[in-house]
Amino acid sequence: MHLWSQGAYVTPTWPPGAQSPYQRALSSSLNDYTLKQMSNRTGSRRQRTAEDGERSLIGPPSRRARDSLLDQDVSTPFFVYLLAFFSALGGFLFGYDTGVVSGAMLLLKKEMHLSALWQELLVSSTVGAAALSALSGGFLNGWLGRRICILIASFIFCGGGIILSVAQNKGVLLVGRITVGLGIGIASMTVPVYIAEVSPPHLRGQLVTINSLFITGGQFIASVVDGAFSYLSQDGWRYMLGLSVLPAVLQFFGFIFLPESPRWLLQKGRNQEARQVLGRVRGNQNIEEEYDSIRASIEEEGKEARSGGVVILRILSYGPTRRALIVGCGLQMFQQLSGINTVMYYSATILQMAGVREDKQAIWLAAATSATNFVFTLVGVWLVEKVGRRKLTLGSLLGTGLSLTLLAVGFLLSAQNSPPVTLHPVDSHNSTCRLYGSCELCMLDPDCGFCYLENGTSVFDSSCIPVNPGSTDNAAWGRCSNRTEESGSPYWAYNYCPTSYSWMVLLGLILYLASFAPGMGTMPWTVNSEIYPLWARSTGNACSAGVNWIFNVLVSLTFLHVAEYLTYYGAFFMYAGLVVLGLLFVLCCLPETKGLQLEDIENLFTRQLCSCGDLPADDSRHVHYIRQSSDFSPAYYGAVESDCAIAYITISTASSSDNRGQVSLNNLKTEVIFTESLF
Numbered sequence: 149m150h151l152w153s154q155g156a157y158v159t160p161t162w163p164p165g166a167q168s169p170y171q172r173a174l175s176s177s178l179n180d181y182t183l184k185q186m187s188n189r190t191g192s193r194r195q196r197t198a199e200d201g202e203r204s205l206i207g208p209p210s211r212r213a214r215d216s217l218l219d220q221d222v223s224t225p226f227f228v229y230l231l232a233f234f235s236a237l238g239g240f241l242f243g244y245d246t247g248v249v250s251g252a253m254l255l256l257k258k259e260m261h262l263s264a265l266w267q268e269l270l271v272s273s274t275v276g277a278a279a280l281s282a283l284s285g286g287f288l289n290g291w292l293g294r295r296i297c298i299l300i301a302s303f304i305f306c307g308g309g310i311i312l313s314v315a316q317n318k319g320v321l322l323v324g325r326i327t328v329g330l331g332i333g334i335a336s337m338t339v340p341v342y343i344a345e346v347s348p349p350h351l352r353g354q355l356v357t358i359n360s361l362f363i364t365g366g367q368f369i370a371s372v373v374d375g376a377f378s379y380l381s382q383d384g385w386r387y388m389l390g391l392s393v394l395p396a397v398l399q400f401f402g403f404i405f406l407p408e409s410p411r412w413l414l415q416k417g418r419n420q421e422a423r424q425v426l427g428r429v430r431g432n433q434n435i436e437e438e439y440d441s442i443r444a445s446i447e448e449e450g451k452e453a454r455s456g457g458v459v460i461l462r463i464l465s466y467g468p469t470r471r472a473l474i475v476g477c478g479l480q481m482f483q484q485l486s487g488i489n490t491v492m493y494y495s496a497t498i499l500q501m502a503g504v505r506e507d508k509q510a511i512w513l514a515a516a517t518s519a520t521n522f523v524f525t526l527v528g529v530w531l532v533e534k535v536g537r538r539k540l541t542l543g544s545l546l547g548t549g550l551s552l553t554l555l556a557v558g559f560l561l562s563a564q565n566s567p568p569v570t571l572h573p574v575d576s577h578n579s580t581c582r583l584y585g586s587c588e589l590c591m592l593d594p595d596c597g598f599c600y601l602e603n604g605t606s607v608f609d610s611s612c613i614p615v616n617p618g619s620t621d622n623a624a625w626g627r628c629s630n631r632t633e634e635s636g637s638p639y640w641a642y643n644y645c646p647t648s649y650s651w652m653v654l655l656g657l658i659l660y661l662a663s664f665a666p667g668m669g670t671m672p673w674t675v676n677s678e679i680y681p682l683w684a685r686s687t688g689n690a691c692s693a694g695v696n697w698i699f700n701v702l703v704s705l706t707f708l709h710v711a712e713y714l715t716y717y718g719a720f721f722m723y724a725g726l727v728v729l730g731l732l733f734v735l736c737c738l739p740e741t742k743g744l745q746l747e748d749i750e751n752l753f754t755r756q757l758c759s760c761g762d763l764p765a766d767d768s769r770h771v772h773y774i775r776q777s778s779d780f781s782p783a784y785y786g787a788v789e790s791d792c793a794i795a796y797i798t799i800s801t802a803s804s805s806d807n808r809g810q811v812s813l814n815n816l817k818t819e820v821i822f823t824e825s826l827f
């Protein structure tokens with residue numbers, strides 16, 4: 149049966165100036181169909197889909213989809229970039245405040261005589277507070293709006309920075325670190341949402357990913373500031389911690405003049421303001437259709453009885469949002485389980501293993517590590533709209549898993565070839581250190597360090613000695629307790645062993661950052677900003693950001709214990725295993741959101757959870773379709789799902805006997821199976 153043979157395909161991009169088949173379709177026969185009719189029918193079909201739970205039915209190309217295509221030809225006003233920049237300062241502060249503490253701690257522990265417990269408290273309290281405030285930020289976000297939340301976050305950042313820079317004792321420092329954490333939590337869940345809501349669909353991925361670029365940029369600048377002020381042994385930490393006030397003030401004053409998200413305004417019934425803001429962020433484009441579509445989608449949400457009651461319960465009880473939440477939280481969990489913060493934290497030690505012995509040099513090389521993280525995040529910003537979220541995340545996980553394996557093998561070979569302990573000086577305190585026969589066993593005990601002489605690459609005259617409780621830079625007693633810079637003076641290795649396999653570990657570290665940063669470092673934040681419908685967006689992002697911070701604390705707090713039980717190579721093999729699980733999760737569950745308007749993304753979650761890539765063995769594609777007919781002629785529209793992306797198509801031929809047929813995709817005819825009978 150021949151129905152109609154004009155191709156219609158939404159996702160691909162077209163050469164400049166060329167009309168896509170879909171655009172051609174729009175300017176010819178599609179004009180005959182009343183789009184309102186189509187969208188009403190789509191709405192009622194969606195409603196039915198929701199009622200019968202797991203079945204999937206995807207609407208035909210809506211005006212929104214058409215707009216998203218046409219948008220690509222229109223230039224984006226500078227104002228959108230300005231908004232993205234000022235919001236992403238929140239990401240910068242997130243990166244700066246989480247990154248700066250390691251350098252500040254080196255000085256603080258000496259000046260304030262901090263015990264290991266207090267050092268741990270000052271580092272983890274920020275992340276813990278971020279977890280709590282991210283979780284509660286969802287409520288604030290829905291209630292007060294994105295703009296006010298960003299203002300609150302920058303105000304808190306200012307307050308925290310001031311408290312930290314004037315602190316006279318460790319109690320006040322703790323208050324400052326908790327305050328800063330509260331700001332980080334709110335910023336981490338609000339900024340991506342705000343940017344996603346003001347961006348045009350074809351640039352959304354890139355603009356939201358800029359926030360991640362600012363996070364790693366903040367971490368990089370923090371490491372440079374740490375390096376610069378490490379020479380100032382008195383009060384250097386005050387500058388390190390206090391400098392964050394500058395970007396916070398800039399953001400605060402910027403946001404006084406910047407507008408609220410048009411989507412949030414519309415949700416609150418502030419239609420006039422919403423129209424104005426949409427006009428400002430879309431420049432000279434016609435905003436009427438986008439405005440109508442956002443409003444229609446808000447009205448539809450209202451009609452579908454998803455208003456009233458506790459939002460998280462509504463998210464959990466409605467299939468598409470429940471699935472989106474699982475995907476969002478899963479991504480954030482796997483981001484942290486891939487061990488990024490352990491690798492970053494451990495980079496100084498890895499560099500020491502590679503032969504960098506001086507503390508100052510190690511600090512600067514750690515800055516090079518965060519620079520690598522930053523540069524490769526830039527690759528993510530560049531690739532996100534080219535290859536899409538799904539492929540970028542999959543590629544990133546693959547590379548991350550392989551480089552973690554390389555790191556683990558490097559650590560394994562280092563452990564197997566670990567230098568023996570040859571000297572056993574009398575230990576009057578009978579510490580456990582005297583029991584170890586090799587450097588590997590000695591360095592895994594946090595109370596001991598390895599003291600040795602070196603000739604080229606061979607180690608001799610080595611001993612395992614208790615560490616100085618006041619500073620891990622020296623042994624508690626013996627020749628490594630008062631070392632000099634002179635040649636012939638022994639080396640003191642705390643937390644690492646001298647090894648000739650350090651090149652492998654170093655290579656693993658660089659490859660790890662190069663693969664993690666563009667995809668796993670960025671996509672969990674980007675994808676979460678887009679996958680929830682408006683009514684669930686604040687709460688969905690709050691939950692997933694909370695999961696990110698909770699796993700961040702868990703992984704950092706458990707790393708040293710894990711390393712003690714499993715050794716370093718065991719720990720890195722474990723992360724590699726977790727990355728494989730993450731890879732399977734993304735392969736099965738993450739749909740492609742590239743190019744779709746926010747209001748259309750909910751449709752991606754109407755099918756059963758984790759059925760992406762679940763294509764039938766005969767390699768055909770499944771088509772979910774909606775029949776539309778007008779008074780003039782019948783036409784069948786569909787949406788084909790392949791590799792978890794949606795392409796809208798028109799159906800060329802269909803057979804009633806086996807539900808097989810042909811659809812036009814990008815002017816090519818493709819064989820498909822219809823999931824519902826066309827007849």
Ligand SMILES: O[C@H]1[C@H](O)[C@@H](O)[C@H](O)[C@@H](O)[C@H]1O
Pocket residue numbers: 360363364367483488489521665668669670673696700
């Ligand atoms: O996306 C960021 C980024 O990758 C950072 O480097 C890391 O420290 C954060 O934990 C993560 O959320």
